[in-house]
Amino acid sequence: MADATGVLVIGQSSADALDSTAAELLAAGRNAAASLGEELSIALLGDAVDAPAQQAIAHGADRVYAVTSPLLSGYQADLYLAAMDSLCREVNPRVVLISRTNEGRELAPRLAFRLGVGLAQDCLEVSVDEATKTLLANRPVYGGNAIAVVSCVQTPQIAAIRPKAYEAAELDSSRQGQVVSFPVDLDASQARVRVVETVREESEGVKLEEARVVVSGGRGLGGPEPFAGLEDLAKILGGAVGASRAAVDSGWVPPSYQVGLTGKSITPDLYITVAISGASQHMAGCSGAKCIVAINKDADANIFKDARYGVVGDWETVIPALTEAVRELMDS
Amino acid sequence: MPLKIAVLAKQVLDPEMPMAAFRIDEDAKRVVPPSNIPPVVNGFDENAVEAALQIKDAQEATVTVISTGSSFALDVMKKPLSMGADELVLLQDDDFDNTIDSFQTAQLLAAAIRKLEGFDLIICGRQASDWDNAQVPLGVAEILGVSCVSLGKKVDVADGKAIVERIVPDGYQVVEASLPALVTVSNELGQPRYPTLRGIMAATRKRPTVWSKADLDLDDSQSEARVTLRQLFIPVSDQECEFVEGENAADAGRQLALKLREAKII
Numbered sequence: 001m002a003d004a005t006g007v008l009v010i011g012q013s014s015a016d017a018l019d020s021t022a023a024e025l026l027a028a029g030r031n032a033a034a035s036l037g038e039e040l041s042i043a044l045l046g047d048a049v050d051a052p053a054q055q056a057i058a059h060g061a062d063r064v065y066a067v068t069s070p071l072l073s074g075y076q077a078d079l080y081l082a083a084m085d086s087l088c089r090e091v092n093p094r095v096v097l098i099s100r101t102n103e104g105r106e107l108a109p110r111l112a113f114r115l116g117v118g119l120a121q122d123c124l125e126v127s128v129d130e131a132t133k134t135l136l137a138n139r140p141v142y143g144g145n146a147i148a149v150v151s152c153v154q155t156p157q158i159a160a161i162r163p164k165a166y167e168a169a170e171l172d173s174s175r176q177g178q179v180v181s182f183p184v185d186l187d188a189s190q191a192r193v194r195v196v197e198t199v200r201e202e203s204e205g206v207k208l209e210e211a212r213v214v215v216s217g218g219r220g221l222g223g224p225e226p227f228a229g230l231e232d233l234a235k236i237l238g239g240a241v242g243a244s245r246a247a248v249d250s251g252w253v254p255p256s257y258q259v260g261l262t263g264k265s266i267t268p269d270l271y272i273t274v275a276i277s278g279a280s281q282h283m284a285g286c287s288g289a290k291c292i293v294a295i296n297k298d299a300d301a302n303i304f305k306d307a308r309y310g311v312v313g314d315w316e317t318v319i320p321a322l323t324e325a326v327r328e329l330m331d332s
Numbered sequence: 333m334p335l336k337i338a339v340l341a342k343q344v345l346d347p348e349m350p351m352a353a354f355r356i357d358e359d360a361k362r363v364v365p366p367s368n369i370p371p372v373v374n375g376f377d378e379n380a381v382e383a384a385l386q387i388k389d390a391q392e393a394t395v396t397v398i399s400t401g402s403s404f405a406l407d408v409m410k411k412p413l414s415m416g417a418d419e420l421v422l423l424q425d426d427d428f429d430n431t432i433d434s435f436q437t438a439q440l441l442a443a444a445i446r447k448l449e450g451f452d453l454i455i456c457g458r459q460a461s462d463w464d465n466a467q468v469p470l471g472v473a474e475i476l477g478v479s480c481v482s483l484g485k486k487v488d489v490a491d492g493k494a495i496v497e498r499i500v501p502d503g504y505q506v507v508e509a510s511l512p513a514l515v516t517v518s519n520e521l522g523q524p525r526y527p528t529l530r531g532i533m534a535a536t537r538k539r540p541t542v543w544s545k546a547d548l549d550l551d552d553s554q555s556e557a558r559v560t561l562r563q564l565f566i567p568v569s570d571q572e573c574e575f576v577e578g579e580n581a582a583d584a585g586r587q588l589a590l591k592l593r594e595a596k597i598i
Contacts, residue, residue, distance in 0.1 A: 023468075057526070102483075102500055102501055106470060109434070109466065109470040109471060110480065113381075113471040116554070118433070118559035120559065121465050124462065142354070142462055142478060143347055145354050145566065146356055146363065146565065147431060147564070148564050149430060151562060152559055152560075153557055154558065173408075190509050192480075192509055192513075193479055193481055193509045194507060194508045195507050196495075196507060197499070198506075200494075200502050201503040206369050243428075248519075254503075262458065281347075283535065285362055291597050292354075292571075295585075305569055305571065307571065309575075309591060310575045310576065311577075311581075315582055317580070317582050320585070321581075321584075325589035
């Protein structure tokens, strides 16, 4: 078998559009491919992927593997894995990059085990040691309290990249690339897990992951009612409301509000935290925020170490005054 | 036949310990466990024990907890027994040091599950709070070739199927998986139950099964490391916080708004 070569991104897409996480992976993959002096390709899975394929080329892919089957029209882990497994065995890439999205969380480890190789999980940054052509991955461990630099021993070297750790490159529609058709023969009986029902329980308005402003509440709020005040503030700023795990575990808001290591990763321009202590597990979900504002009555709270602006005070007094002042400023 | 359930659980450094006690030996690339703070059962794994016990509350079932490591605090690892689990199997060997290499850890656990003649349902925490790898459970499912569902917040078994409410970013899905199945669970499952006095007494009398490397039928062709740890360090934040003050807390709130406008953030 020929030596492993190239960087293969496994991208998510709909029938019409490339997912933003796939564009982020292409940015990371572009750097790695350049350091290796090898090609950057992307695998897109679906029943038809023509439109996202062209977008992937404009985002930096040299080649697109259109991994198609009628059974890949919607996400099903067992079928997606079977398709990814056969593509990796055929293409024999040196590096595989996957986004650690909700789907990536299950696909990346299972693919690595199926291929019998290692996985650098939940990476913030990847680089290449050019002499050994080894991918070096920085990943937070111990809830973000420490950073480990890891590398994989066998090829493909697989890394799952945290969403939003990389910024997508500008679209360049003049770029040329090749689309390679890779139809896969799947059997519906390979799917061992079946979705019976989907229940949506997202907050209304702006999506947390896409919001430019996020206002989050934590344990210190003491109950569900104060979240109404945070909703007001978020609404005035055109933002969304999030929460710490403590607030979710207490049942004050649904799990979809959770920001953090095991919740959502957000990268707003402004992140206002209210009565959140700032444990590293929470900060892991908002380290990409451009400006963090902390309101907490404990001057020694961890959150102030990561905040750009802080107010030491009781949220019950600070938030109504802040909200009123923001309302006046936004109206003027 | 009672339903046979396994829970995979890991002993970890207490993630709630004060940050000041968190130390790293950079040369050895290891976290130095503080001597005065006892380890705990990984939080998500306690959720897994709770999920198993909820099934056992509703139907005839046995719950076996399996853990691997180079050394154990037995009183800590007996907590799942005092919550109501039936058996504890410890895979203990100087070589089982739970490094960052999830591949090896999964091989050990899968070998133990085979030795125990398999389970109808294997429940695991979504990830461990030390290495946050979130790989071992999914790896065990792959090695054993069983159905796999991740991020459950409710787990039931009926008609030979696992029925799981699994968390997705905008809500949850109800999924069905054929048995045998492996399910990972998250904190959304709810608080694990407290041990009862009767449970603690029963746990005291129970002895864990302890297996070393020699007791496990490991696949030697899979023993090569998959991941290398090159460096381990504590990140430093260079963020300086500007504290906004006022005549009182309300005024500080107003001043904060002005500050954000001044900085053109709002």
